[in-house]
Amino acid sequence: MPGSDSKFSHLPRAAVGPLTCPYEGSSVLQSSQFNKGSAFTEEERSAFKLRGLLPPNIQTLDEQVERAYQQYSSRPDDLAKNTFLSSMKAQNEVLYYKLIQTHLKEMFSVIYTPTEGDAIQNYSRLFRKPEGCFLNINDQDRIEEHLSAFGTGDDVDYIVVSDGEEILGIGDQGVGAILISVAKLVITTLCAGIHPSRQLPVVLDCGTNNEELLNDQLYLGLRQHRARGERYDDFVDKFIQAARKRFPKAYIHFEDFGLNNARRILDRYQSQIPCFNDDIQGTGCVTLAAMLAALEISSVKLEDVRVVIFGSGTAGTGIADQITDTIATETGKPKDDASKQIWCIDKPGLLVKSLGDKLTDGQRSFARDDKDWPDNERDLESVIKKAQPHVLIGTSTKPGAFTENIIREMARHVERPIVFPLSNPTRLHEAKPNDIYKWTEGRALVATGSPFPPVKYNGKEYEVAECNNSTCFPGIGLGAVLSQCRLLSKKMLVAAVEALKARSPALKDADKPLLPDVEDVRDISVDIAAAVIKCAVQEGLAQQDGIPDDDSELREWIQVQMWEAGYRPLVSKK
Template sequence: MSGRPTTWRRGLFISYPLRDSIATLLQNRPNPEVDVIVVTDGERILGIGDQGAGGLGIPIGKLSLYTLVGGIRPERTLPIVLDVGTNNAERLKDPEYLGWRHERVTGQAYFDFVDQFVQAVKQELPNTCLQWEDFATPHARPILERYRDQLLTFNDDIQGTAAVALGAILGAAQVAGRPLKDQQVVMLGAGSAGIGVADFLRAAMRDAGLSDEDARRRFWIVDKDGLLHSGRTDLTAEQRVYAQPQDRVSAWSSARNGIGLAGVIAKINATILIGLSTARGAFSESIVREMARKVERPIIFPLSNPTSKSEATADDLIRWTDGRALVATGSPFAPVPYGGRQIPIAQCNNIYIFPAMGLGVVASRARRVTDAMILAAARALGEKSPALTDPSASLLPALPQLREVAAHIATAVGRQAQRDGVAPKTSDAELGERVTATQWTPAYPSFAPSKK
C-alpha cells in the first residue's frame, strides 16, 4: 500500500503496442450506444504538460461537464486516452504509472496510429461526436483538418476556445459601442488556440461586412519572436495568414530585431488585446496604460491558464485603466472592488461551449461540425451576455445559468447544422423539443408501497 489515495479510474486506454486491435478494444465499451467521446494523447494537459496515460482524467472531467451542463446521459459517454508513451521522466519512473513505459511516438508513426483510431471509431461508432482534447500544437490542427470532413468531430482547444472568446468579445464590442468591423485586434500567442480565436473572429468580421483582406489587416499577432509579418521565414501556413505586410511595419525602429508587444501597442490604436501565450505578466502596466490612453473602453482578455500563467490579473487591469476595461480571463478571478462597486470578471471557460455543442449535435442528429455551427454557438453565447442589459455586469452568464444557456446554444447549433445540410430538416419547434428531450437530469425515482 503506497499511502496515496486510491482513484477510481474509468475510461478506455488505447496504447500504441495494441494499435492493430483498436476496433476490438472499442467493442469492450460498457455501453454499445455512445453519444460523445472525448479523447486525448496526454501531451498538453492543462498548464502542466505531458502526463502520458495519466491524461485520461481530462476526458473523464470533460464528459462529466457534458452531463452536468449539456445533459448528455453519462452512460452514453466514453473517455479515451491514446497512449503513445510519454517524455515525462517522472511518470516513467513512477512504479504506479499505468501507461506504456516508452518515450513518445512521433512523426508519421504517430499520425498513422491516430488514423487507425479514427478508422476504428468510424467503423464501430460512426454517429458519435468525437472531441479532441489537449493535443500539442504540432498535432492538434493537422488532426482536425484531416478528419473534420470524415466524421462528427471538433477540437475543443482550437474551436471551443475560439467560440467562447468570440462570444465574450461580441458582448464586449456592443458594450463598448464599437462595431466588430472597426476593431483592431492585438494577440499575444500564435499557437493553435490563438490562431483558432483569430480565425473565428476574422470570420465574424467578414460576416459584419469586411473583405477577408481587410479583416486580416486588423490582426496584429505577436509570438515569442515578435510580430508576425511577411518578412519572417519561420511562420506556419496558419500563421502566414495573419502576417502583416513587411512594408507596413518597415519604418518601425525595432522591425529588424522583432517587434514586441509593447512596440505594437505603441504604434497602433488597439481596441482588443488577447493573451494566449502562457507568459505571466506579459500585459505590463505600461502596455495596458498605453492602450487605455487611446481607447475609451479597452477590451482586454488574458486567456492563459492556470492563474500562474495569466498575462495579467483582473485587479491590475481594472486599476491601470481606471475601471474602464472590459475584462474576461482564462483563469478564475474574484470580482474587483473599484470606485465603490464590485466589477465582476467573466471567465472564458470552454464549459460555455463544448457541452452545448455536444447537446446540439446529438439533438439535431448532425453528421458533421461545420465552422458555421461554431460561429452560431459563439453568437448564441454573446446573445446571453448579462452586460448587454447591464453594462456593469459580467460579459458571460453566471454559472447557475449554464444549463439554460447550453440549451439556447444547442438550439442555435442544431439550426445551423440544418442550414448547412449536415442534419435532417425539422421545424424550430421540433428542434427545441429535441433539445429539451435530450437533456438528461439526474433524479432518484420515488418508490412507494402500493396502497391496498
C-alpha cells in the first residue's frame, strides 16, 4: 500500500497523513471516527484534553485488537458476536475494521450472511443506536431535508439503499433492511477501502407485509402494508432525485429489493445515473467469472457454451443477463442470439412464451418457443437431456434439486460438467459438492453459494470455490467512485468479470477453486477497479481528472485512495 511519500498522497481521498479533528474532551471519545481509546498518544491526550478521561497506559492498535478478540470470543453465539461487533463499530471504527481484517475468514459469516440475517430479523428487539438514513413513504416530501443531515455534495461517495422486501433469503424485513445497507458498506470498506466516513446506508420504509412484524409492539418501522404502484414508484424516484441533487458524485447501490421491483428499478435508472444492483449484477458477475474460468479449463468456447439456469428469480435472471452480455460483447453476436444459449427454468418449468404476463421483465427475453418444447419436456431433467448443457446453475432455493440422475445425465454429454449450486444458506443448496464429484467421477468443476470444505474423491482433493459477491461488487464500486463515472456500463461489468476470472487459482491448477479466496479480496479489488476505470475512460464515461494512463501508476493511484484500518495522527481544527 503506498504511503505518504506517494506522488498521489495529495489527493483528497488519500488515507495518509494527519487527520483534522474538530472535537476535544469526551466528544472525541464519543466519535467513532476519531476515537482511539487507549491508543491516544501523550501529545494527543494533551492537545485534545483527554487526561483524566483515559487510563494512563498507552497501547498499540494490535494490543487493542488482541483484547477485542478475547472479548469477541467470549460471546456465546454468532448473533451475540454480531451485536458485540456492532457496538464496537459505534465506538471505534478503526479498531472495528482492524479486528475484522485480522480475522476476516472467521468473522465474515458473522458480519454478513447468515448471521446478519438473524440480526435483521431481530432488528427492533436488538436496537440500541440508529445508524444510517431512515426514509419513509409517509414523509417523502422531506427526503432532501433528511438527506442533508449526512453532509454536503462532496461528503458521500457510496450509497447503499434497500426497501427490505427480499432480504438474504428471509423475505420482507421492513425497516430492519437498514442493517443490510450497513453490512454491504462494511464489506466495501473491508474489501475495497471505501472510506467509512464517506458512505451512506439508507432504508426506504414502504411498510411491510410481514405480519409478525406488524403485530410486534417493538417493531420500529411503519405499521402498514407495503405500498405498491405509482405511490411506491414516486417514492423511489424522489429518493433518487434528492440523492443525486444532494450528493451528485455518489454511486448508488440497490440491495434486496423485491422480485417485481429490482429489475424494473435498475432498468429505469441505469441509463441515467451510476448505479448497480448486487442481487442482479453482482451475483451475475461473480458467477460468470467462475464460469469463464471453468470454460477455459474445459476448452469450451464462449460462443458455443450452453447454460441451464434452475431458479429464474432476481439472481437467476441476473446471471443469465450477465452471461448474455458477455457473449454478445466478446463474440460480436447479437444479444438475441446470445440469449438462445441459455435455458431458464422456474416454478412453472422451462420459461416459454405462452406464460405471457406471468413472466417478469427479467425472464421475458429468455422465454422459449412453445412449439420447440412440449409440456412433457419442460422439467429440469428433460431440459438437461435435450439441451445438453456445459453449465448447470442453481438459484432455486430447492434443496437436492440436482439429483444423481440429473448430474449423471449431464455428465454423459460433456467432458467436464460445470455445476454451480448457488442457493443460500447451505441447507438450501441444490446439491452437495461431494455428491457432484462422486456422480461425475471427479470430472465436474464446482462452485457453490456458501463455503464448503475440500472434497476428497478417488485419492484426490478438490477445493470448492464459493461464489461470494464480496470478491466483486466492492471493486466495481471502487472503480466507479474513483473514476466518477457518469454511468456503469455493461462493458465495465464485463471488464470487472475478466479481472476476477484472471485471479482464478484453477487456471494454474484445475483442482484448485475457480474463484480466489475472500482473504485476498483487497488486491483483487484493485485489479477490478483498474479494469473498470480503464473501461470507463475508453468509453468516455469517466469524469475524474488526472487518471493515470500507465498501469502501475493507475494501481498506485487507486491504492493510495483506499482507506486502511490504522490510526492516523490527529491535529486540532483550531
